[in-house]
């Protein structure tokens with residue numbers, strides 16, 4: 357039995373990341389290390405209920421790959437795109453999945469593993485991961501945005517993740533940046549993500565090609581303009597392609613406006629940018645930084661570091677583990693308050709510095 361407990365008091369959690377394309381599960385220890393992982397395709401068109409079934413399979417396989425049994429795991433945390441009633445473990449609506457309305461996510465997971473299980477919006481979970489073990493480490497005030505098909509947001513304020521009244525905090529992608537801008541799928545006009553997420557970036561390149569501009573981008577996709585991706589534009593910009601540089605400039609400008617707004621709103625020490633598009637690096641960060649410096653004054657740009665995320669695709673499963681650790685720790689604190697005399701001699705494990713703590717783990 358001791359063989360499964362190498363470090364006294366060490367805790368493991370299962371992190372589950374249900375994305376629109378891939379599902380990942382990982383067994384994560386309280387130092388943020390992934391001990392075993394597994395993945396499945398999301399098959400979003402088959403619906404969220406089926407995706408939850410595949411997430412359970414992935415979690416079982418991740419356990420197997422870690423060489424641990426479920427008895428060695430303290431809890432499970434899951435990130436799911438969309439809007440949820442997390443305390444009930446139910447998804448209200450997830451735009452990525454067919455048939456997502458009112459789908460129970462946590463109840464089937466609890467049935468299989470018998471573990472305390474928790475869920476939140478995927479970006480909120482990634483924010484927890486980056487805050488505890490990634491680019492946001494050591495900052496009590498941090499905002500994270502993820503750039504992909506949309507723009508998601510998460511906010512750590514005074515060291516705590518905030519989710520708001522209907523868990524809509526922070527839907528930063530749908531703040532209006534240009535009142536006359538392009539229409540957004542949400543029904544509004546000029547939303548941040550309609551100006552700076554994946555489709556907007558690709559559209560900028562396609563429009564220029566259609567206007568006869570010469571660019572290596574068109575040759576790279578053999579003039580199949582539907583195959584253009586932000587990553588490709590980023591690479592072309594790095595190689596000095598004029599059109600690609602313009603596209604990144606314009607995108608960085610709109611990203612910078614939104615980020616300057618977020619800095620005025622949240623006064624964060626760090627603004628972490630995640631998601632595939634953030635990999636475009638210098639070509640994107642330069643116009644972002646320039647725009648933020650030009651626009652953020654009352655809360656000056658200099659008070660906030662704008663940094664790329666560090667955990668990459670692992671942010672979801674590591675963040676899931678952080679969510680489980682923090683919720684278990686919260687539950688334990690509440691129980692301790694309710695019954696102050698009962699647990700005098702059974703010192704709870706969670707009180708040691710670790711994943712749920714703001715302090716650095718004891719090493």
Ligand SMILES: [Zn+2]
Nearest residue numbers: 530540542547
């Ligand atoms: Zn919108």
